[in-house]
Amino acid sequence: MSDLKEIFVNTQHCTGCLSCKLACAVQHSKNKDLFSALSQDPKPKSRLYVEWLWGNTKVPVLCRHCEDAPCVNACISGAITRAENNAVITNTDKCIGCWTCVMVCPYGVIGRDKDLKIAYRCDRCPDQDHPACVDACPTEALTYATVDKFSAEKRQAASREVAQGQGG
Amino acid sequence: MGRKYVIVGGSAAGMAAAHTIRKKDRNGNITVLSNEKAQPYFRPMIPYIINGKKRPDDIFLSGSGIFTQGGISVKTGFGAKSIDFQKKTVTTASGEAFLYDKILFSSGSTPYLPENIEGLDSEGVFSLKTLSDAQGMAKRSETATHVVMLGGGILNLKAAFALLEKKLSVTMVVYSPEVLSQLMDPKDAFPIRNALDNAGLNIITGISATQVLTDSSGVCGVALDNGSQIACQMVCVGKGVVPDTGFLNGNDIKIDKGIFSDPYTQTSIKDAYTAGDVAVAIDPVTGEKTVTSLWTHAVEMGICAGLNMTGSKTVYTGTLGIMNATQVADVPLVSMGIVHTKNSEYETHAKKTRLTYRKIVFSKDGTRLIGALFIGDIKNAGIYRYVIREKKNINGIKSHLINHTVHYGHFMQP
Numbered sequence: 001m002s003d004l005k006e007i008f009v010n011t012q013h014c015t016g017c018l019s020c021k022l023a024c025a026v027q028h029s030k031n032k033d034l035f036s037a038l039s040q041d042p043k044p045k046s047r048l049y050v051e052w053l054w055g056n057t058k059v060p061v062l063c064r065h066c067e068d069a070p071c072v073n074a075c076i077s078g079a080i081t082r083a084e085n086n087a088v089i090t091n092t093d094k095c096i097g098c099w100t101c102v103m104v105c106p107y108g109v110i111g112r113d114k115d116l117k118i119a120y121r122c123d124r125c126p127d128q129d130h131p132a133c134v135d136a137c138p139t140e141a142l143t144y145a146t147v148d149k150f151s152a153e154k155r156q157a158a159s160r161e162v163a164q165g166q167g168g
Numbered sequence: 169m170g171r172k173y174v175i176v177g178g179s180a181a182g183m184a185a186a187h188t189i190r191k192k193d194r195n196g197n198i199t200v201l202s203n204e205k206a207q208p209y210f211r212p213m214i215p216y217i218i219n220g221k222k223r224p225d226d227i228f229l230s231g232s233g234i235f236t237q238g239g240i241s242v243k244t245g246f247g248a249k250s251i252d253f254q255k256k257t258v259t260t261a262s263g264e265a266f267l268y269d270k271i272l273f274s275s276g277s278t279p280y281l282p283e284n285i286e287g288l289d290s291e292g293v294f295s296l297k298t299l300s301d302a303q304g305m306a307k308r309s310e311t312a313t314h315v316v317m318l319g320g321g322i323l324n325l326k327a328a329f330a331l332l333e334k335k336l337s338v339t340m341v342v343y344s345p346e347v348l349s350q351l352m353d354p355k356d357a358f359p360i361r362n363a364l365d366n367a368g369l370n371i372i373t374g375i376s377a378t379q380v381l382t383d384s385s386g387v388c389g390v391a392l393d394n395g396s397q398i399a400c401q402m403v404c405v406g407k408g409v410v411p412d413t414g415f416l417n418g419n420d421i422k423i424d425k426g427i428f429s430d431p432y433t434q435t436s437i438k439d440a441y442t443a444g445d446v447a448v449a450i451d452p453v454t455g456e457k458t459v460t461s462l463w464t465h466a467v468e469m470g471i472c473a474g475l476n477m478t479g480s481k482t483v484y485t486g487t488l489g490i491m492n493a494t495q496v497a498d499v500p501l502v503s504m505g506i507v508h509t510k511n512s513e514y515e516t517h518a519k520k521t522r523l524t525y526r527k528i529v530f531s532k533d534g535t536r537l538i539g540a541l542f543i544g545d546i547k548n549a550g551i552y553r554y555v556i557r558e559k560k561n562i563n564g565i566k567s568h569l570i571n572h573t574v575h576y577g578h579f580m581q582p
């Protein structure tokens with residue numbers, strides 16, 4: 001297995017504080033600092049989501065950068081590629097906002113930027129050692145680690161579970 | 169000597185197969201025959217050639233997305249003319265012969281041109297299918313001031329907007345009661361129709377053309393079945409597409425609308441495979457055979473065919489017959505699965521707001537999600553596609569599906 005790192009989610013640790021969302025939005029803002037991010041117009045966007053479930057479970061939902069990513073296959077403009085760090089990224093110059101990726105993503109983690117009219121998604125913060133969301137998480141609900149064999153199997157099982165078989 | 173793979177048609181399906189084969193079989197010889205002059209490109213991007221927002225080299229496949237492998241010989245300008253399945257040879261229109269061990273038919277589709285409209289072969293009449301069609305339209309639109317679009321499908325809408333952006337006046341003649349009738353019931357199309365009207369597209373419905381009128385410079389008008397005529401210098405026909413099986417003989421290989429495919433993308437003949445617009449696939453919702461025109465499906469089926477051709481047996485689980493996402497006149501739209509519910513017994517839930525509309529369709533007994541239409545707000549559309557495709561159990565989440573509050577967390581094991 002390679003030493004490429006991935007973001008892992010442990011829902012049991014998530015308190016729903018939303019620090020990750022804030023950090024993500026700031027990291028993807030123009031100046032990458034909180035104060036100018038707050039006044040940026042249009043507002044910078046978080047690329048991960050925290051959903052609430054029955055009981056009081058909070059679920060951070062973020063791009064899995066799937067092995068066999070449906071969005072890469074579906075993109076009609078060639079904007080979606082796999083980067084060297086194994087992240088699936090959207091090239092904003094090539095994206096035309098056709099929303100095909102939004103239609104095929106089983107996790108619902110590709111957003112629609114209404115101002116720029118293009119899709120946005122997690123890029124795993126390529127300029128940083130750690131993704132901003134992971135750094136911001138106070139409870140280790142989000143961790144950034146290499147894929148050891150065990151978790152690789154877990155992740156593959158998860159992506160098989162959703163993107164089952166080959167199908168359009 | 170490596171295995172010889174020949175691929176007929178170098179677009180979404182053919183090139184997805186070629187790149188998949190390359191990854192799996194390092195020694196194989198991969199030859200792609202394409203009867204187009206241009207190297208393979210993202211076909212859905214050609215409207216941007218009409219309005220000049222992209223140049224051809226902006227839209228070539230090579231190096232983007234899954235199309236990153238090398239060592240694939242793409243022979244542009246080579247049309248397959250006949251196949252000898254005994255001798256395992258393809259002969260091209262120019263007389264060359266290619267031997268194969270495995271062959272893929274990925275020849276896609278061609279525009280359907282209705283026979284009851286006269287003069288469709290006139291200069292200035294187009295159907296938007298290839299890069300060269302788009303270049304021809306771009307050229308004609310330099311001098312034309314008025315274009316008539318025949319057909320109100322999604323391709324013609326894209327072409328219409330490209331021409332509107334070039335400041336042509338555009339009239340769309342639609343035989344159906346409303347535009348986009350393939351993707352939604354007429355009464356569901358109102359938000360789109362409003363946006364189209366506001367964008368300056370002139371739409372007339374319930375009318376069809378009978379004849380293209382010409383003078384010495386080609387098209388000069390269109391005659392309609394209500395007796396009126398519209399003057400124009402350009403016509404664009406968008407009446408759907410049909411599988412392109414012209415080079416095959418139905419006595420040799422099973423063709424039923426498109427090329428028959430078994431669950432492993434193999435045709436009725438051993439070592440011959442098919443994928444994309446030309447192939448017949450199964451719709452997992454209706455269980456029926458379907459021929460579609462979807463880039464996403466062509467790529468996925470092409471990948472699957474590539475795997476099978478290298479010996480990795482992989483089932484193609486089919487495609488929803490309707491699975492379209494787009495943005496028309498600044499309005500995002502997703503239509504998937506069964507969305508035509510007029511006079512049906514499906515359980516449907518529609519919700520209209522000032523700027524959005526959605527319709528969620530369940531099976532008659534209400535236990536399965538079978539279709540969804542989103543206009544204006546397409547959030548989490550992929551989750552709906554997943555539930556439709558995989559026939560997910562919707563116990564406990566049905567109200568979230570109806571109210572558009574569903575999220576991925578709902579599918580996690582507790």
Ligand SMILES: Cc1cc2nc3c(=O)[nH]c(=O)nc-3n(C[C@H](O)[C@H](O)[C@H](O)COP(=O)(O)OP(=O)(O)OC[C@H]3O[C@@H](n4cnc5c(N)ncnc54)[C@H](O)[C@@H]3O)c2cc1C
Nearest residue numbers: 177179180181203212247248275276277444445461462463
């Ligand atoms: C303007 C436009 C916009 C579109 N937008 C979308 C969209 O937004 N979303 C979407 O899902 N789909 C879209 N589509 C549809 C999508 O492009 C097709 O479904 C897809 O290209 C099908 O791929 P394919 O490989 O099966 O066949 P095709 O793309 O049709 O390619 C087949 C190729 O084979 C060649 N060929 C045919 N016969 C021979 C022969 N005998 N020898 C050699 N070569 C041959 C053809 O010339 C062609 O190059 C759009 C199509 C158009 C035209």
